Amino acid sequence: MSAQSAPANDRMETIVSLAKRRGIIFQSSEIYGGLNGFFDYGPLGAELKRNIRNAWWEDMVHRRDDIVGLESSIIMHPRVWEASGHVEGFTDPMVDCRESKQRFRADQLFFAPVVVVGEDGAETTIGYVSALESEDTAADLQARAEDLKRKLGARGTLKPLVVADITAAHPEEIEKIPSPATGKPGSLTPPRSFNLMFETHVGALRDASSVAYLRPETAQGMFVDFKTIVDTTRVKLPFGIAQIGKSFRNEITPRNFIFCSREFEQMEMEYFIHPDADWFACHEEWLQWCRDWLISIGIPADLLSFDEHPKEKLAFYSRRTVDIMFRYPFGVQELWGIAARSDYDLKQHAKHSGKPMEIFDEATKSKVVPHVIEPAVGVDRILLAVLCSAYYEDEVEGEKRTVLRFHPRIAPYKVAVFPLLKNKPPLVERAQALYRALKRKYNVFYDESGAIGRRYRRQDEIGTPWCVTIDFDTVEKDGTFTIRDRDTLEQQRITEDQLFAMLEEKLG
RNA sequence: GCGGGCAUAGUUUAGUGGUAAAACCUCUGCCUUCCAAGCAGAUGUCGACAGUUCGAUUCUGUCUGCCCGCACCA
Incomplete structure (x- = not known):
């Protein structure tokens, strides 16, 4: 039975338990009762996360000619976030209906206030109407206003409605505006805003002038440092700047394990293209690249899908945004967002800083402000997707077996080395020698305690792809040992040279 | 942020107004020639803080955290 067939809640809880039990991921500050929205990665989780990060960096930066890396600071000048719109835009004023x-x-x-003009020309406000945004909000409000007039039996003619969103309402008006849920006034709260950026202070003085923010995304680093990188690295359009780093968002409701947390790690790349380039084709290419990359680290293609944001929901500076979705146990949710961000960010920083954000394009002999394609993904979300798609329960000779089928490239340990018996010194010595030889190049694990079957199962549970066992044939006959495959359970006899060659091939 | 449920060992659970138990896991020893074997032993627990009480893990309150639903989600 695969984890995918269990009830969603159980499956997620099982994975969370395993993560805790094996020291992969657990709640932050547990001895103090935990802290909502923060997580720690234990020894195995740290390896797993590092391997994901490294795989991305190798493929995105090292193995390409057109992308350079960056590590910008987490705390930047506060004006960065004014320019980017986060100081304003990350504030979502919300209204609650106390009754519903x-x-x-x-x-x-x-x-809108409903105003009736009497025969004598006097204007009377007979009440208020409200409606949620819809295809034709004005028509909805008009219909409700007429309804209200009819119910109250008001005489006179309706004055044309003056529609506004509720942020424009006076406090005394809030009490009179009906809730769209109940149709009755008096239950709405005033709009309350939540800024999702964590604030801090730089320097010893704590006043308004020292306010700074923990970055809510790494992307702005690439825009802010754009000019310096262009001036110092000889990059030519099209080119990209990639960064891996922590970001922070003070989420209202962190949920679903590490899916939505308040401190998370992003891997973002800003790909700068000529304003006249075929941005759509470039966007498509990156969509494909990202999907292929996820598959290459072991995420099954059938758990992935694309979600194109409808035009009306796009941010005003975005031409197109497509999310790569993953089927998590708790539902299909975003994994990787690929946005065509136009030249909005660079132009904003040019405007706010007064510094030109241009690059000289040799091909067209012109100075241009490039447009941007941005694939942005969370390391933690990839790790969760990897964990969820790797988790399987199967049966071996009547016993339940829990196994994490990590791709060898991201598995915390690549190989575990066992002496068949621990009370036979020649076996132990040979096993330890092999362990030390492997350790110079790979992260490997040595285990001599317990029955051999138990040791195999322990490695299955933490996703080690191969186990090798030193037996008497190894030390007395031909030097070969058995290698056991995590997924097929097959065993073969191979030599040390063959083992190294195989690892080189599978992991290189 | 709202409503509902929950909180006992690393994990899954039992249990009590007189400071707690099982299984698995982990560790040690014996044994063991390839898939969680056996035997002997060991470590470890009532989420936090108040209140009631002679005494609270148990009752009450507050807080924290987790799960579900609603809402939100750059």
Whole structure:
């Protein structure tokens, strides 16, 4: 039975338990009761995460000619976030309906006073109407206003409605605006805003002038440092800047294990292209690249899908955004966002800093502000996807077996080395020699405790792809030992040279 | 942020107004020639803080965390 067939909740809890039990991932600050939205990666989790990071960096930066790396600081000048729109835009004012317990985004909740003009020309406000944003919000409100007039039996003619979203409402008006959920006034709260950026202070003085933010994304580093990189590295369009690093968002409700946490690690790449280049084709190429990459580290293609953001939901500076979705146990959710971001960010920084954000393009002999294609992904989300797709339970000779089928490239340990028996010194010596030889090049594990079958199962549970066992034939006959495959359980006899050659081939 | 449920060992669970147990895991020894064997032993637990009480893991409150639903999600 694969983990995918178990009930969603159980499957996720099982994976969370395993992660804890084997020291892969656990809650931050557990001895103090834990802290919501923060996680620690234990010895195995740290290896797994590092391997994912390294694989991405190797493929994205080292193995390409057109992408360079960057590590920008987590705390940047606060004006960076004014230019990027995060100081304003990361604030989502929300309105709650106390009665129905529903919550609405304030900028999507519209209202209008209903004003009737009497025969004598006097204007009377008979009440308020409200409606959520829809295909035709104005028509909805109009219909409700007419309804209200009819119900109250008001005489006179309706004045044309003045529609505004609820952020524009006066506090005394909030009390009179009906909740779109119940149709009755008096249950709405004033709009309350949540800024998702963590604030801190730089320097000893703690006042408004010392406020700084922990970055909510790594991308701005690439834009802010764009000019310096262009001036110092001889890059030519099209080219990319890649960065891996921590970002922080003060999420209202962190959920689903490490899927949505308050401190997370991003791998982002900004690919700069000529403004006249075929951005759509470039976007498509990156979509494909990212999907192929996920498959290359062992994520099954059938758990992946694309989600194209509808035009009306795009941020105003985005021409197109497509998310690569993954079928997590708790549902199909975003894994990797690939956005065509236009030249918005560079132009914003040019405007706010007063420094030109241009590059001289040899091909067209012109100075241009490039456009950007941005594949942005969370290391933690990839790790979760990897963990969920690697988890299997099967049966071996009537016993349940838990196995993590990690791709060898990202498995924490590549090989485990066992002496068949630990009370036979020649076996132990030979096993330890092999262990030391392997360790120079790979992360490997040595284990001599317990029955051999138990040792195999322990490695299965942490996803070690191969186990080798030194037996009497190894030391008395031909030097060969058995290598046992995690997924097929097959055993073969091979020599040390063959083992190294195989690892070179599978991991190189 | 709202509503509901939950919190006992690393994991899964039992249990009690008189400071707690099992299985698995882990560790040690014996044994063991390839898939969680056996025997002997060992480590380790009532989420936190108050209150009631002679005494609270148990009752009450607050907090924290986890799960589910709603809402939100760059």
